[in-house]
Amino acid sequence: MFRKVLIANRGEIAVRIxxxxxxxxxxxxxxxxxxxxxxxxxxxxxxxxxxxxxPSRESYLHIERILEAARRTGAEAIHPGYGFLSENADFAAxxxxxSIVFIGPPxxxxxxxxxxxxxxxxxxxAGTPIVPGAEEGLRDAGEAARVARECGYPVMxxxxxxxxxxGMRRVDTPGDLAMAFETASSEAAGAFGDAAVYIEKLIxxxxxxxxxxxxxxxxxxxxxxxxxxxIQRRHQKVLEECPSALMTHMPELRERMGQAAISAARAxxxxxxxxxxxxxxxxGAFYFLEMNTRLQVEHPVTELxxxxxxxxxxxxxxxxxxxxxxxxxxxxxGAAIECRVYAEDPEQGFFPSPGRITHLTEPAGPxxxxxxxxxxxxxxxLEYDPMLxxxxxxxxxxxxxxxxxxxxxxxxxxxxxxxxLRLFPGILRDPAFREGRLHTGFLDEYMARRLAPVIxxxxxxxxxxxxxxxxxPPAPAIGETRRESGWRRSGRExxxx
Numbered sequence: 196m197f198r199k200v201l202i203a204n205r206g207e208i209a210v211r212i213x214x215x216x217x218x219x220x221x222x223x224x225x226x227x228x229x230x231x232x233x234x235x236x237x238x239x240x241x242x243x244x245x246x247x248x249x250p251s252r253e254s255y256l257h258i259e260r261i262l263e264a265a266r267r268t269g270a271e272a273i274h275p276g277y278g279f280l281s282e283n284a285d286f287a288a289x290x291x292x293x294s295i296v297f298i299g300p301p302x303x304x305x306x307x308x309x310x311x312x313x314x315x316x317x318x319x320x321a322g323t324p325i326v327p328g329a330e331e332g333l334r335d336a337g338e339a340a341r342v343a344r345e346c347g348y349p350v351m352x353x354x355x356x357x358x359x360x361x362g363m364r365r366v367d368t369p370g371d372l373a374m375a376f377e378t379a380s381s382e383a384a385g386a387f388g389d390a391a392v393y394i395e396k397l398i399x400x401x402x403x404x405x406x407x408x409x410x411x412x413x414x415x416x417x418x419x420x421x422x423x424x425x426i427q428r429r430h431q432k433v434l435e436e437c438p439s440a441l442m443t444h445m446p447e448l449r450e451r452m453g454q455a456a457i458s459a460a461r462a463x464x465x466x467x468x469x470x471x472x473x474x475x476x477x478x479g480a481f482y483f484l485e486m487n488t489r490l491q492v493e494h495p496v497t498e499l500x501x502x503x504x505x506x507x508x509x510x511x512x513x514x515x516x517x518x519x520x521x522x523x524x525x526x527x528x529g530a531a532i533e534c535r536v537y538a539e540d541p542e543q544g545f546f547p548s549p550g551r552i553t554h555l556t557e558p559a560g561p562x563x564x565x566x567x568x569x570x571x572x573x574x575x576x577l578e579y580d581p582m583l584x585x586x587x588x589x590x591x592x593x594x595x596x597x598x599x600x601x602x603x604x605x606x607x608x609x610x611x612x613x614x615x616l617r618l619f620p621g622i623l624r625d626p627a628f629r630e631g632r633l634h635t636g637f638l639d640e641y642m643a644r645r646l647a648p649v650i651x652x653x654x655x656x657x658x659x660x661x662x663x664x665x666x667x668p669p670a671p672a673i674g675e676t677r678r679e680s681g682w683r684r685s686g687r688e689x690x691x692x
Contacts, residue, residue, distance in 0.1 A: 196514050197221055197272045200298070201265045202240065204276030205255060207568030207584050208490075209236035212274050215506040224268045226261060228254035230576040235568050242268055249578045255279045258286050265295050272296035272513060274506075278580065281489040282309055298513040300488050304465045308486040311355050312393050314463075318483040321462035323455045326398060326474065326482040332391030336376040339394055343372060346396040352376060354383035354392055358485055360430030361386035365397060398482065400634040401474035403427065404439055405487075406456035407497050409505070410466040411512045417522040418453035419501050422493055424472075425633040426622065428545055433615075433638060434622060435493035436532045437500045440593060440631025445479045452481055459483065468494075468509050474635075495564055495587040496531035530593040532600050532623075538581040540613040549577040553611030558603035562589045562596075575612055583614065593631075597623045621645060 200216055201224040202209045209225060213236065216223040225240035230249045237243045244264040247254035254260070256279055265273055273290055275281035275298070287302035299305070308314045312331050319325045327346050332355045333339045343350045343366065352375055354362025362383030364375040376392065384390035403424045410416030423439035424432045442449050456471035463486075470491045472484040494505050503520075512518070538548045555571040567584035575581065588603055590596040601620050609616065622628055625641060 197296070197510070199224060199268065199270045200272045200274055200510070201226065201261070201268065201270035202236070202276065203255070203261050203273050204279055204281075205231055205234060205236055205568070205579065206582065207566045208276040208278075208492075210239050210568050211566050212276060212506055213239040215504065215510065219507065219510065221510070224264065224270050226255070226264050228578075230574075230578060233573065235570055235573070244268060249576065251279065251579070258283075258289050261286075262289060262293055262295065266293070270295070272298050272510075274298040274510070275489065277487075277489050277492055282487070284309055296513050298467070298509050300465050300467045300469060304463045305488045307463045308465070308469075308488050309356070311353060311358075311485055314459075314486055315483065317462050318459040318486075321455075321458040323459045323471075323483045324481060326395045326484070328395035329393040332393055333376075336373040339376050339392075340369060340372055342394045343369070346394060349397040349399075351395050351397045352379040352392050353395060354379065354387060354389070356383065356387040356389035356391065358487075362392060363430055398474045398476055400636055401425075401476055402439070402441060402633055403432075403472065403484075403635050404441070404452070404475050404481070405470045405472040405491070406452050407468070407470055407491070407494070407505075408453075408456050408460050408465075409468045409508060409512070409518065410460065411518045412466050412515060413517055415518045416457050416461060416466070417518060417520065417525060418456055419497050419503060419505075419525060420449055420527055421452065422491075422496055423633060424493065425635050426628075426638050427635055428638050432493065432535065434532065434534050434619065435496055436530065436593070436596070437496035438527055438530065440633070441475065441479070443631075448475075448479055448481070455481070455483070459486065467512050468505055492535065492582075492585065493533050495566060495585060496533045499531035499564065499587060499589040500527050500529060501525060502528070529589055529591045530596040531587055531589045532593075532596045533585055533587040534600060534604065534619045535582060535615075536584040536586055536607075536609075537615045538575045538583055538609075538612050539615055541615050541618045543613075545615070547577065547581045548613035549575045549581070550612045551575075552609060554608070555610070556606065556608040557584075558586065558606035560603070562599055563603050564588070569609075583609070594629065597629065 199222040202212050213223045223240040225237045225243040226246045227237050228247055228249050246260040280286040284302045284306035287297045287305050290297040315325050329342045349367045352364045362379045364379045366372050366375045379392045380390040404421050405424055406421055407419040421439050423436045426434040459471055468490050470487045473481045474484050475481045539545045540548050551574045552571055557565055564587045569583045588596055588599040590599050601623050604619050607616055
């Protein structure tokens with residue numbers, strides 16, 4: 196086993212990894228940029244090394260500086276967390292060349308599955324269903340138009356080299372394609388250094404369901420079931436749960452999707468933790484979307500339901516260990532829900548809200564888990580993703596988990612900045628959510644429902660009389676009641692419930 200591991204990340208995931216290392220009695224090394232000198236992950240590690248200025252390319256994305264920090268401190272392995280260099284094949288290869296263990300898959304597997312088009316080919320060859328679309332990056336808008344005609348509109352343009360909503364555009368008509376292609380290519384170039392995009396047929400109102408897989412270096416691999424990730428804003432997940440409510444109606448689907456995920460991973464020569472993402476339509480047909488060759492943000496819900504410590508398993512596998520369970524020994528117990536807590540304002544288009552946290556009250560109790568990277572007095576920087584923490588809860592049933600999450604959110608207070616905490620209780624109470632009627636457009640529909648005017652009987656009667664008279668109905672009076680189960684607007688004190 197390793198004696199010392201460097202964590203090439205920041206924030207709550209770096210704190211999470213540091214905790215696992217401490218439990219395993221392995222020394223931890225943090226790295227930090229100028230603005231992260233006082234960050235919680237620096238405090239939680241045994242050592243810390245400054246690696247550069249605030250811009251990610253000068254610090255957390257600077258491969259040589261991170262490797263030099265590992266060499267200087269004697270770290271034998273590097274855990275990349277998620278984001279930054281976690282899915283960078285060149286970084287994994289550089290670790291291998293430096294005889295430093297990369298706690299993740301081999302660089303060749305990252306390279307194969309990191310390209311969305313290459314991953315589609317690998318998945319299809321392994322027998323995993325894929326969404327109809329291009330098998331290569333598209334040269335220009337003309338070629339894109341040809342592929343779109345073959346698929347049939349609507350289609351989705353996607354970046355070949357990345358994900359997370361960057362370089363992604365929905366296209367409904369041929370007239371919209373050229374502009375969307377130019378915009379997606381430009382965004383992909385800025386985000387990933389690669390302007391290539393491809394096209395997939397758009398599956399209308401799908402569920403976004405992912406399968407957690409993990410394998411060792413001895414050929415053993417299993418899946419740990421699914422996570423429901425359909426509640427998203429701008430293709431970024433906001434709330435996740437395990438298991439998916441869909442599996443209560445289609446219990447055989449988990450095993451079919453699990454085996455399809457394992458087949459795709461094996462075809463890429465994969466080991467360690469990874470996630471295969473699928474779109475699932477209303478009939479239960481599923482299609483390979485992409486593979487994330489790293490630990491996922493939402494891994495806590497899988498851990499709560501299966502009892503597995505994924506980070507510990509990652510470290511043990513990287514050190515040459517074997518999986519401690521066989522597939523038939525995996526059990527799913529109860530239900531877990533995770534809310535991603537961001538420094539952002541939902542009422543202002545989820546605009547980031549950096550600044551100093553003036554006070555902090557965090558929830559605790561049975562079935563409540565908080566993976567946090569902040570503390571009272573800390574300044575949330577503008578330079579990085581605004582995630583503060585992940586609130587995850589477990590209970591014996593899905594409804595009980597939703598109720599526990601509402602209670603925990605009520606105990607969670609962050610002062611001095613805006614957060615999205617007030618967004619979640621309304622979602623968790625929403626009838627469509629409680630009934631499990633989810634799809635990737637759920638959040639947009641929810642927000643629209645919460646802002647919809649309440650039509651009273653009196654207002655309806657007035658409108659009917661106006662219609663009979665051939666006149667337009669009167670405009671709503673200032674201050675007229677709107678549906679308060681979602682939004683209440685009152686300057687900076689407005690609340691989403």
